Amino acid sequence: MPNSSQLSRDRLIWMYTQMCRIREFEERVKRTFVEHPGVIRGHAHLADGAEASIVGCLATRQENDLVMPSYRCHGYPLVLGTPARALMAEIYQRKDGVCKGFGGSMHLADPTRHFPTASGIIGQGIAHAAGAAYAAQVKKTGQVIYSFFGDGSSKQGAFYETLNMAAVWKLPVVFVLENNEYQAYTHVSLEDANAKAGDPLSQKAKAFSIPGVTVDGTDPLKVYDAVGTAVDRARAGEGPSLIESKFYRMSPHGNAITVPPVPTQFQEHESIEVYGNKAEFEAAKKNDPIGKFRAHLIGNGTFADADAKKIEESVRAEMEDVVKFALASPLPSPADALNYVWA
Amino acid sequence: MPNSSQLSRDRLIWMYTQMCRIREFEERVKRTFVEHPGVIRGHAHLADGAEASIVGCLATRQENDLVMPSYRCHGYPLVLGTPARALMAEIYQRKDGVCKGFGGSMHLADPTRHFPTASGIIGQGIAHAAGAAYAAQVKKTGQVIYSFFGDGSSKQGAFYETLNMAAVWKLPVVFVLENNEYQAYTHVSLEDANAKAGDPLSQKAKAFSIPGVTVDGTDPLKVYDAVGTAVDRARAGEGPSLIESKFYRMSPHGNAITVPPVPTQFQEHESIEVYGNKAEFEAAKKNDPIGKFRAHLIGNGTFADADAKKIEESVRAEMEDVVKFALASPLPSPADALNYVWA
Amino acid sequence: MPREMMFAEAIAVAITEEMQRDANVVFYGQNMAMTDRDPFVRKFGKDRVRITPISETAELGIAVGAAMMGLRPIVELYMSEFMLVAFDEVINEAPRLRYMSGGQVKVPTVFKAGFGFAAGWAGQHSNCIYGPLMGIPGLKVAVPSSAADALGLMKSAIRDDNPVVYLHHYMLMLDKCPVPDGDYLVPFGVADIKRAGTDVTIVATAWMVKKSLAAAETLAKEGISAEVIDPRTLSPLDTKTIIESVKKTGRLVLVDQAPKHASAAIVIAGEVAEQGFKYLKAPVKMVTALDTSVPYSEPMESFVLPSEEKIISAVKSVVGARVAAD
Amino acid sequence: MPREMMFAEAIAVAITEEMQRDANVVFYGQNMAMTDRDPFVRKFGKDRVRITPISETAELGIAVGAAMMGLRPIVELYMSEFMLVAFDEVINEAPRLRYMSGGQVKVPTVFKAGFGFAAGWAGQHSNCIYGPLMGIPGLKVAVPSSAADALGLMKSAIRDDNPVVYLHHYMLMLDKCPVPDGDYLVPFGVADIKRAGTDVTIVATAWMVKKSLAAAETLAKEGISAEVIDPRTLSPLDTKTIIESVKKTGRLVLVDQAPKHASAAIVIAGEVAEQGFKYLKAPVKMVTALDTSVPYSEPMESFVLPSEEKIISAVKSVVGARVAAD
Numbered sequence A, B: 001m002p003n004s005s006q007l008s009r010d011r012l013i014w015m016y017t018q019m020c021r022i023r024e025f026e027e028r029v030k031r032t033f034v035e036h037p038g039v040i041r042g043h044a045h046l047a048d049g050a051e052a053s054i055v056g057c058l059a060t061r062q063e064n065d066l067v068m069p070s071y072r073c074h075g076y077p078l079v080l081g082t083p084a085r086a087l088m089a090e091i092y093q094r095k096d097g098v099c100k101g102f103g104g105s106m107h108l109a110d111p112t113r114h115f116p117t118a119s120g121i122i123g124q125g126i127a128h129a130a131g132a133a134y135a136a137q138v139k140k141t142g143q144v145i146y147s148f149f150g151d152g153s154s155k156q157g158a159f160y161e162t163l164n165m166a167a168v169w170k171l172p173v174v175f176v177l178e179n180n181e182y183q184a185y186t187h188v189s190l191e192d193a194n195a196k197a198g199d200p201l202s203q204k205a206k207a208f209s210i211p212g213v214t215v216d217g218t219d220p221l222k223v224y225d226a227v228g229t230a231v232d233r234a235r236a237g238e239g240p241s242l243i244e245s246k247f248y249r250m251s252p253h254g255n256a257i258t259v260p261p262v263p264t265q266f267q268e269h270e271s272i273e274v275y276g277n278k279a280e281f282e283a284a285k286k287n288d289p290i291g292k293f294r295a296h297l298i299g300n301g302t303f304a305d306a307d308a309k310k311i312e313e314s315v316r317a318e319m320e321d322v323v324k325f326a327l328a329s330p331l332p333s334p335a336d337a338l339n340y341v342w343a
Numbered sequence C, D: 001m002p003r004e005m006m007f008a009e010a011i012a013v014a015i016t017e018e019m020q021r022d023a024n025v026v027f028y029g030q031n032m033a034m035t036d037r038d039p040f041v042r043k044f045g046k047d048r049v050r051i052t053p054i055s056e057t058a059e060l061g062i063a064v065g066a067a068m069m070g071l072r073p074i075v076e077l078y079m080s081e082f083m084l085v086a087f088d089e090v091i092n093e094a095p096r097l098r099y100m101s102g103g104q105v106k107v108p109t110v111f112k113a114g115f116g117f118a119a120g121w122a123g124q125h126s127n128c129i130y131g132p133l134m135g136i137p138g139l140k141v142a143v144p145s146s147a148a149d150a151l152g153l154m155k156s157a158i159r160d161d162n163p164v165v166y167l168h169h170y171m172l173m174l175d176k177c178p179v180p181d182g183d184y185l186v187p188f189g190v191a192d193i194k195r196a197g198t199d200v201t202i203v204a205t206a207w208m209v210k211k212s213l214a215a216a217e218t219l220a221k222e223g224i225s226a227e228v229i230d231p232r233t234l235s236p237l238d239t240k241t242i243i244e245s246v247k248k249t250g251r252l253v254l255v256d257q258a259p260k261h262a263s264a265a266i267v268i269a270g271e272v273a274e275q276g277f278k279y280l281k282a283p284v285k286m287v288t289a290l291d292t293s294v295p296y297s298e299p300m301e302s303f304v305l306p307s308e309e310k311i312i313s314a315v316k317s318v319v320g321a322r323v324a325a326d
């Protein structure tokens, strides 16, 4: 049984550090649209707000467990150990990018660090994760697969089909439904029948007779315990679980969709931009997972304010270097495009 | 509130008669493969075993309510009043067929009698039914739409996506999951996570926060009550329900799939042919909905054995005529094929 | 007096006008009509204008069912690839139900989606999916290249009694042009000669029309007169106008943003090889995307896609062939 | 010593041999492997051979995920149209993930399905869906026309490191032919000249190869020598062999069971119009299904589909053109 109260001081500090790294990385991505227009193309989706959920989940990982996120995929590889330079370089279209400039923000991948790929099409990655779990089962590797997807994505057929098959096949996979209250510009209450009825989305687990749990995704320790239980279950061969991790996406869905050469940027959060609900956004800001965890760790004596500041400083320095590196990295040659079509 | 104990004698006899008509029609379809090889092409799926469920459902209908079945669609139009001649003629590829020979067994349609179409692709008809319900809602027709589909079909993404949307939009539709224990050759326990766990399939309703009820589909009166409640709810604007109607498919999935000119026929039921489980099949035969309803009606004095025999005789005569008519009906002209591509 | 209109605006105007004209037209999709302040919701109410979950199969299936029962649904799909998770509805339901029912029902619905976003959207969001839609009897496909066509084709699509896939190109959404006043409809199956010419016929769609016209401009300066034709609908396809042009020019260059074997270009090339062979004085030449997925990084993306330069050199290669032959 | 084998058997033998050779090959799908008595389950166990629900998106998505992690899944889909509910996996996931990851993963999986069942299966179950699959970089498409090719192409498909759609024609499943002994592989991208000839080139796939060979037989009696070519894989497409043949015959008839604009025929016609134009002595001629869905009733179904007679008259029309031209 996972027990977050037994996490070592080092581990807790590691968790806080990773959360800060994600936040700072995403801030730098966002700033890039202002400071270096045109450097990021297409559509970039940020994980600010999700840090506690991501880190709480991945803190339960064992060495070879796989992580399969959606297109909102910057956070996970940072925690898995992919150099932030290679991630930013990818987002900046560079040759040194983790996908050599072929994928971009929505399609990061680092299979050597247990992050096989990300799909930009809603729901499909959930099936891919179950497939990886099937491979683990057949090959008896003992791996557990973490499948991440959004509240909106749980309205795609692939989600239901996959959870049923994973349950029938007892696949070693944990389905983490990241309920950040929005699917793009749509509030979850407008498109999810459970949410509209005031029921938790984890109730969908009943359709597959598997455990369904809702957890406060702004608290990495609660996430650790809930997901850890599901991971143990999966590793023991008892099959999948559905965890609804509830948190709030702090940035808008992505940079505004424009037609070049009209510049694109991040606008205000949809709660304000679309719904005129500033109160909702302010409340979420007060509940920021990073501030809360920082206060918690200081409160229980894990570290002092000065230690936290040191971490935050080093993270800022890391990401400053990362941006410099990525800007300096060369663009791919045009004809590189002919590579990797066929295996 | 629907109450089957208040059904009139006439109505009960009508229900029994319709059940007999479905059974006899399907028997004649089946016999055709032996008596007139080649007359039926492609794949035909029979409704024997489903009579109580079909008739119990449709007995709750009001005048303009729509019926949207899957490819296993012979039974419903018989109850709706489509001439059996036109149905058999369609299955026999004839010009007098209800679809003029364009559709065949899997794609019957009689929109004038409130049966718009049937799709041969699993799950899609569920969405079409919700669409008809959306039209009814926008046009404020007061119609309720009956959506029929199998246990296996509830594993297709379209099922889940549609039920969620129907719930959010509060569409006037009743989803009848006909659990006949098999999807083609696959027993439901091999492919459905609820079934594998021993839970009812109606539990899937929880994923949409709508009512989910399991009913004995071999008893038309129980079906009447359960579906009637759901129909009332839908008509009142309170949205959809999921009814799991449990019965047993008496014939195999369909005629054997062969390559012409190798003749095709109905073989033994999969319980025997595939699983070697004769006991299961014998138990189902003992529980035959027609025999049970007949005994019930005689038992409560609705009619006497002789009355029942008279009904059965007239049904046999009707279907004898139907087969003759369909055999005598001309085939379409080849170039008729150019019609109806474009509206 | 023609109005100046942006492409995106023209589509909205067409939908608005048709919704005003016919109460059976409904309009829904993801991430639209979020609040009561939405202009369509304000005009037409929450029954006819709705927001949906990310459930393309249900969205399209509901459109098909509703269309059979007398509505004329327009489904907003945003990016054309999102149709792929529901492709059965697009090519195996909407266009087949009428036929299978022996003509008893009709399915008037419009599946609207943007496509071809060549701006770093990478492998899954930048594609042209009209190829697979061209050979489906019962399905129509409209691909406007100007605001005027966008408006006129959308109006025709909504009034059409058949299912229509309406594809608008992302890179054109801000382009402006004059749109004729009044109830302006562009008929389906009628190609438009966007520029008249005598030396070579260029056939192109959507963004490629713009690139082809630019190429034609440059070529004109070098004394080569190119005729640029936009089929406007890929189904029905106006092969006749194309062949008439080839009869005059004897040369055909086909420009298409899709990889060659997924393109409309190769279908048209095949038709001309069959029906217009005798007019050809040179081999048909195709300018399509290279056979790769679309890469994220700009230099690679540009390398893969057709460009004005590639069109110009293709034209020169077939016109050069004349010099040899004549 | 070649073994006589039925088409259906040849596929099963290929899968069995490859599963014996490589423990990473797994095989699953609907309505297969129901019990422990299933021959594949008996040989390879319940981990590697499984039954699935009617969940094509999950089935194919799981194959893609498992393939990335080192398995080589074969998914049994029965009828090719069932792929349409999961088409995103076929054309927008399996073939794109490698490219988008900058070559870091590969997706070796086989999507196996029957197609073209011309036996009263009506509008939704009788189609040919290879057209939309031909232009997807990263995706291969195999379409055998004989038991030998069925076996050899399946083995190549399983060993290929790319996703492969393997389509076998229902009407051929009971046909027998000799299959070479041993570990027999048919390479991808190599067309097969099924019958040599000098007057006209006929290119056909699957069932249409059989019909074309029958037509060639009849034509031979009338003194017309037809060469019949089967591309065997539609991606990669062996355009070279076809053009070599056209160089010799000067005439090209393309036979395809799909409607014209959904056919492989028109893609090949387009390629020849571009690359083989100078060898053509007559217009290319296509014999395809008419532009309708497939109707249920036999007389209408036959009317719509290509037949030996239609092939013969198409050949005569292009050979007749020679008489005029030569």
Ligand SMILES: Cc1ncc(C[n+]2csc(CCOP(=O)(O)OP(=O)(O)O)c2C)c(N)n1
Pocket (backbone or CB within 6 Å): A045, A072, A120, A121, A122, A149, A150, A151, A152, A153, A154, A178, A180, A182, A183, A184, A249, A253, C030, C054, C056, C082, C085
């Ligand atoms: C099949 C499909 N439909 C629509 C989209 C467009 N789309 C991209 S992200 C997104 C919202 C997803 O919301 P959610 O699942 O809640 O994840 P989040 O972005 O909140 O992390 C949508 C609709 C898509 N990528 N794929």
Ligand SMILES: Cc1ncc(C[n+]2csc(CCOP(=O)(O)OP(=O)(O)O)c2C)c(N)n1
Pocket (backbone or CB within 6 Å): B045, B072, B120, B121, B122, B149, B150, B151, B152, B153, B154, B178, B180, B182, B183, B184, B249, B253, D030, D054, D056, D082, D085
């Ligand atoms: C998308 C799709 N996949 C597979 C099939 C093949 N198929 C036809 S009927 C059937 C079984 C359906 O079982 P169920 O839903 O239980 O209905 P029943 O036949 O028992 O009435 C299958 C798998 C199909 N028609 N469509």
Ligand SMILES: [Mg+2]
Pocket (backbone or CB within 6 Å): A150, A151, A152, A178, A179, A180, A181, A182, A183, A184
């Ligand atoms: Mg979300």
Ligand SMILES: [Mg+2]
Pocket (backbone or CB within 6 Å): B150, B151, B152, B178, B179, B180, B181, B182, B183, B184
């Ligand atoms: Mg069933």
